[in-house]
Amino acid sequence: MDKKVTVIGAGNVGATAAQRLAEKELCDVVLIDIIEGVPQGKALDLAEAAPVEKHDAHLTGSNSYAESANSDIVIITAGIPRKPGMSRDDLISTNAGIVKTVTQQTVEVSPDAVLIIVSNPLDAMCHVAFEASGFPKNRVIGMAGVLDSARFRTFIAMELNVSVENTTAFVLGGHGDTMVPLPRYSTVAGIPITELMHKDRIDAIVDRTANGGAEIVSLLKTGSAFYAPASAAVEMAESILKDKKKILPCATYLEGEYGIQDLFIGVPVKLGSGGVEEVIEITLTEDEKQALEKSADAVRELKAFLKTLA
Ligand code: APR
Numbered sequence: 215m216d217k218k219v220t221v222i223g224a225g226n227v228g229a230t231a232a233q234r235l236a237e238k239e240l241c242d243v244v245l246i247d248i249i250e251g252v253p254q255g256k257a258l259d260l261a262e263a264a265p266v267e268k269h270d271a272h273l274t275g276s277n278s279y280a281e282s283a284n285s286d287i288v289i290i291t292a293g294i295p296r297k298p299g300m301s302r303d304d305l306i307s308t309n310a311g312i313v314k315t316v317t318q319q320t321v322e323v324s325p326d327a328v329l330i331i332v333s334n335p336l337d338a339m340c341h342v343a344f345e346a347s348g349f350p351k352n353r354v355i356g357m358a359g360v361l362d363s364a365r366f367r368t369f370i371a372m373e374l375n376v377s378v379e380n381t382t383a384f385v386l387g388g389h390g391d392t393m394v395p396l397p398r399y400s401t402v403a404g405i406p407i408t409e410l411m412h413k414d415r416i417d418a419i420v421d422r423t424a425n426g427g428a429e430i431v432s433l434l435k436t437g438s439a440f441y442a443p444a445s446a447a448v449e450m451a452e453s454i455l456k457d458k459k460k461i462l463p464c465a466t467y468l469e470g471e472y473g474i475q476d477l478f479i480g481v482p483v484k485l486g487s488g489g490v491e492e493v494i495e496i497t498l499t500e501d502e503k504q505a506l507e508k509s510a511d512a513v514r515e516l517k518a519f520l521k522t523l524a
Contacts, residue, residue: 215239215240215241215242215270215271215273215462217241217242217286217287217391217455218241218242218243218244218282218284218285218286219235219240219241219243219244219285219286219287219288219289219451219455220243220244220245220246220282220285220289220315220320220324221235221243221244221245221246221288221289221291221292221328222232222246222247222288222289222290222291222292222320223246223247223290223291223292223316223332223333224245224246224247224253224256224257224275224314225228225247225291225295225440226295226296226437226438226440227291227332227440227443227444227447228245228289228291228292228444229256229260230244230293230440230441230444231332231444231447231448231451232245232256232273232298233260233263234261234273234318234444234445234448235443235448235451236260236264236267236269236271236273237269237271238269238448239269239270239271240448240451240455240456240469241271241286241287241451241455242271242272242273242274242387242439242450243257243260243271243272243273243274244257244273244274244275244276244281244282244285245257245273245274246275246276246279246281246282246316246320247275247277247283247292247358248276248277248280248292249277249327249439250277250369250428252275253275253276253350254274254275254276254277254360256275256277257273257274257275258273258275259497260273260431261273265506268479271415275352277332279322279323280412282320282323282324283323284324284326285320285323285324285327286302286326286327286328286454286455287327287328287329287330287451287455288324288327288328288329288330288452288497289330289332289447289451290313290316290317290320290322290329290330290331290332290333290339290343291332291333291447292312292316292333292341293305293309293312293313293333293334294308294309294311295313295334295437295438296334296427296431297431297436297437298431298432298435300431301389301390301391301428302335302336302389302427303335303338303390303475303516304325305334305335305390306338306516306519306520306523307336307523309333309334309339309524310338310339310342310388310520310523311468312389313331313333313335313339313343313346314342314343314345314346314428316389317329317342317343317346317347318346318347320338321346321347321348327353327357328353328454328488328489329343329347329349329353329354329412330353330356330357330447330450330451331343331355331356331357331465332356332357332443332447334389334438335389335390335516336356336357336358336388336389336465336476337356337358337388337389337390337465337477337479337480337513337516338358338513338516338517338519339465340354340355340465340467340478341478341517341520342520343392344467344478347422350478351467351469351490352488352489352490352491353468353489353490354467354478355386355450355460355464355465355466355483355485355489355490356389356436356464356465356466356478356480357443357446357447357464358388358389358393358463358464358465358480359384359385359386359389359441359442359463359464359480359481359482360446360447360449360450360462360463360464361389361439362385362389362395362423362424362426362463362480363382363385363463363503364383364442364445365422365426365433365442366383366385366400366419366420366423367381367382367400369381369419369422369423370400370402370407370419371402373411373415373419374402374410374411375409376402376403380402380403381400381401381402382399382400382401383395383399383400383401384396384399384400384462384463384482384496385423385480385508386463386479386480386481386482386502386506386509386510387479387480387505387509387510388465388479388480388509388510389465389480389514390509391424391425392424392505392508392509393417393423393424393480393509394502394505394506394509395420395423395424396502396507397416397420398502399496400503400519402434404444406416418442424494426439427439432470437467448467449462450464450485451453453485453486454485454487454489455487457487459483459484459485459486459491460484461480461482461483461485461494462482462483462485463480463481463483464480464481464483464485464490465478465479465480466478466479466480466481466483466490466493468481471493471495472495472498473507474504474506474507474510477513477514477517478513479492479506479510480508481493481495482494482496485493499520509515
């Protein structure tokens with residue numbers, strides 16, 4: 215294939231993302247992990263599925279970065295996932311070290327790549343990768359809003375017994391309990407859900423969305439969600455690889471947009487071959503503004519904590 219994507223971390227999210235990238239025949243895939251044999255084994259297993267799945271994407275696995283040179287996109291999933299009782303923020307000290315190291319290693323061989331960050335706590339890990347890479351802000355993007363919106367859409371479709379394909383949803387803010395699902399901008403076939411559901415049902419769905427990750431963690435017990443996170447990262451990668459210019463909610467570095475300065479947080483952006491090509495500013499009500507500001511404060515706290523680790 216003429217495009218190449220490196221996925222760092224060959225665990226649950228990384229291997230699933232590699233599978234989806236290959237099966238959609240978007241690019242060749244290099245899987246990298248620190249554990250010897252795991253990326254090689256998973257890449258070979260996925261390559262052996264290709265004749266049946268009918269694609270010609272090449273998959274390779276490695277413990278070093280040489281194979282991944284000149285990638286168009288690098289998806290960073292390396293790190294530890296949370297266990298029951300943990301918040302995403304509890305991962306910060308361990309994952310900050312991992313994300314810093316892998317970013318430094320990957321940008322040495324892929325200086326023109328777009329980085330898609332998946333490791334948690336997401337918004338804080340975007341700051342780590344942004345600093346460690348020295349990349350311009352448009353080439354460091356966090357995966358959170360697409361996942362949170364997909365969860366919101368799933369629950370809307372379940373509630374109204376309609377096709378998920380008819381649903382759209384917007385979730386702004388940090389990837390944590392302070393995220394800001396926006397019912398006014400969430401629709402079924404273009405009709406705002408505020409016209410279709412009672413407020414108490416919308417509130418229940420909003421709450422389930424904000425706690426969507428924790429719901430999966432409490433069921434799995436040994437790790438966190440990975441099918442939907444992988445799908446979300448691959449939707450972002452596809453928009454970049456094909457220069458589709460989709461508007462998707464992603465964590466991006468704001469410099470005054472939405473009144474927020476020097477902070478990665480989730481807002482709608484246009485994703486094309488240059489990465490984030492535009493930040494879309496939508497009008498928010500006073501309540502929504504306050505909720506976004508509260509979410510930004512939570513990310514600022516983590517950003518400040520990162521400084522204490524340095
Ligand atoms: N370099 C490369 N890979 C690493 C490194 C490193 N320095 N450190 C850890 N890894 C690898 C692990 O060996 C493991 O294979 O990252 C992988 C993580 O996989 P899982 O434990 O299965 O975790 P996963 O569910 O994929 O989640 C990864 O994404 O959604 C977030 O919160 C989640 O931060 C977590 C990350």
